[in-house]
Amino acid sequence: MSAFRSVQELMTTLSRHRGLIHNLFLNRMGETTLEMALTLVNGDERLIQSLVAKNILVRDGETVFLDERILGFLEDFLEVNEEVQNYKIDERITLLKSNMEYFQNEKNTRQREEYLHKIKQNLQGLGKIIRRNVIDLGKQIQHDYKTETNFTNKILKIEQHNQKSQRLSQLVAVVEGILANDAFFMLANDELLRRYRIELKYDLRDTKINLIELHQEIVNCLNRVENQVQVFKKLQAIKRLKDHYELEKKTNVLDLFAENQDLFFQNRLTFPARPSLEWLQTDHGYDLISKLVGKRQHKTQQKEILEARTLKAGQVNTQPIQEKRINYAQVKQKFVESKQNLFDFIWQYPFTPALNAEERVQLFCKVALLYEDEMDFTNKNKQVKSEELGQTIRYAVIMPLELV
Numbered sequence: 036m037s038a039f040r041s042v043q044e045l046m047t048t049l050s051r052h053r054g055l056i057h058n059l060f061l062n063r064m065g066e067t068t069l070e071m072a073l074t075l076v077n078g079d080e081r082l083i084q085s086l087v088a089k090n091i092l093v094r095d096g097e098t099v100f101l102d103e104r105i106l107g108f109l110e111d112f113l114e115v116n117e118e119v120q121n122y123k124i125d126e127r128i129t130l131l132k133s134n135m136e137y138f139q140n141e142k143n144t145r146q147r148e149e150y151l152h153k154i155k156q157n158l159q160g161l162g163k164i165i166r167r168n169v170i171d172l173g174k175q176i177q178h179d180y181k182t183e184t185n186f187t188n189k190i191l192k193i194e195q196h197n198q199k200s201q202r203l204s205q206l207v208a209v210v211e212g213i214l215a216n217d218a219f220f221m222l223a224n225d226e227l228l229r230r231y232r233i234e235l236k237y238d239l240r241d242t243k244i245n246l247i248e249l250h251q252e253i254v255n256c257l258n259r260v261e262n263q264v265q266v267f268k269k270l271q272a273i274k275r276l277k278d279h280y281e282l283e284k285k286t287n288v289l290d291l292f293a294e295n296q297d298l299f300f301q302n303r304l305t306f307p308a309r310p311s312l313e314w315l316q317t318d319h320g321y322d323l324i325s326k327l328v329g330k331r332q333h334k335t336q337q338k339e340i341l342e343a344r345t346l347k348a349g350q351v352n353t354q355p356i357q358e359k360r361i362n363y364a365q366v367k368q369k370f371v372e373s374k375q376n377l378f379d380f381i382w383q384y385p386f387t388p389a390l391n392a393e394e395r396v397q398l399f400c401k402v403a404l405l406y407e408d409e410m411d412f413t414n415k416n417k418q419v420k421s422e423e424l425g426q427t428i429r430y431a432v433i434m435p436l437e438l439v
Contacts, residue, residue, distance in 0.1 A: 038089040049105075052076075052086065059092070059101050060109055072099040123164055124206045128213070131157040135219055151223060158231040161210060162238030165203070169245045172199055173252070180256045186264045190257065197253045204246055204407065207239055214239075243404070251400040254430070262426040361386075361398060367406050370435065377403060377410070377433040382419065392423040403433055411436045 039045040049056060055075045059067055069083070072092075076082050083099065086092040090102050101109075131154060138150040176196050183189040214232055276282040283289055314320050370380045381399045390398065403410060415432040 048086075048089065048091065052082075052091075055086075056091070056101065056105070059099070060106070067099050069094070069097045069099055124161065124168070124203075124210075127157050127161050127164065128206065128209055131161070131213060135213075135216075139219065139222065151225060151228070154223075155225070155228050155231055158228070158235055162235045165207065165210070165242050166238055168203055169242055169249065172196060172203070173245075173249055176249070176252060176256065180260070186260060186267065189260055193253060193256050193260070197250070200246060200249055200253065204243075204404070207242055207246070208408075210235070211239055247401050247404045250404055251397055254396065254400055258426060258428055261429060265427070363402055363405055366398070366402055367409070370402070371409075374435075376417075378417070378419075378430040392421045392428075396428065399430065403431075409436050410434070 039048070055072065058075055059072070072083055073080060083092065083094070087094050091105060093100055093102050100106075134150050134153045134157065138147055138154065141147045141150060176193060179189060179192040179196070183192060214236055220229065220232060273282065273286075276285055310320065310323075315324065366381070366384075369384070370377055373380045375383075378399050381395050381402070403412075411434045413432045413434060416429060417432055418427050418429040420427045
């Protein structure tokens with residue numbers, strides 16, 4: 036049974052202890068000890084025990100933290116929870132379909148109005164949840180790619196994000212199907228419902244574009260990780276040979292160093308120095324600061340001089356620039372006629388103007404997502420080595436649906 040009998044009683048309790056709740060929320064990713072919590076309530080341990088009894092706080096030994104229901108409410112309302120929650124979209128879709136069916140079957144006017152109100156509530160929240168999931172998924176991909184040091188786990192995590200992205204695309208398609216039910220919206224004949232429907236359509240359009248970019252980012256991350264794995268294996272082999280004093284004997288490293296002068300053209304490696312505050316207060320520290328200030332002022336003056344110069348007639352390029360515009364529908368149609376898999380078709384097709392390797396990979400992702408209903412996403416994967424990119428590209432085999 037709940038410890039509160041009304042919303043007013045709950046809000047009064049939360050407001051009375053907002054300082055403690057605020058600090059526990061800010062430290063939700065860390066650990067708040069009982070001693071730290073007591074300092075926030077002037078050492079009143081009975082107050083902590085009272086909040087634990089009311090399910091506002093949870094005490095685990097000498098650790099205190101917010102109850103998961105309070106924490107979840109605050110994270111959802113403040114939109115700081117970065118967990119991808121596709122299940123919430125699925126639940127709302129189920130409720131929306133059920134209420135639409137109830138509305139159509141109901142004859143009682145008052146009951147129909149209640150179902151209509153629930154339908155509007157579900158529609159209003161759907162776009163926000165979908166948009167938030169796409170943003171959070173993009174953050175998680177970047178976080179795992181940059182912070183995960185184990186290559187195998189990094190690939191697994193990114194592939195899991197890819198599955199969530201594909202599931203999100205499927206849910207978007209389901210919602211689009213619901214919004215396409217013109218007969219129901221004409222039957223409901225509600226102005227606010229029509230407005231929610233239009234707003235959600237715009238949200239879904241932006242979401243599909245974001246999902247295309249997200250899928251492209253996932254493919255790029257997987258390709259970069261695959262390249263890093265190959266480089267790491269080669270470095271391991273080189274180190275093993277070096278440790279056994281066999282590098283010069285079993286490889287042509289000396290010949291490569293003699294022929295290749297690329298290192299001379301590499302940027303000089305610099306390592307940041309972090310002098311202590313005590314040293315900066317000495318005479319030597321003052322001299323170093325003065326030199327840095329002088330260099331900075333010199334660069335600023337040079338920049339101002341360059342910006343003040345006027346362009347001469349000969350410096351302006353008057354030649355027309357050819358802009359690359361791609362007709363995705365035409366690419367899709369030619370792909371269907373080619374009877375090839377999508378990647379091989381785009382990789383080999385003679386576009387005018389020509390596309391580089393990176394642009395062809397981007398085009399592959401966009402066409403696959405824009406026309407996913409007309410594509411057969413097989414479970415097969417292939418790879419191709421790109422000399423232009425200097426790495427091996429792994430891709431999914433996608434065939435026209437009509438060839439199945």
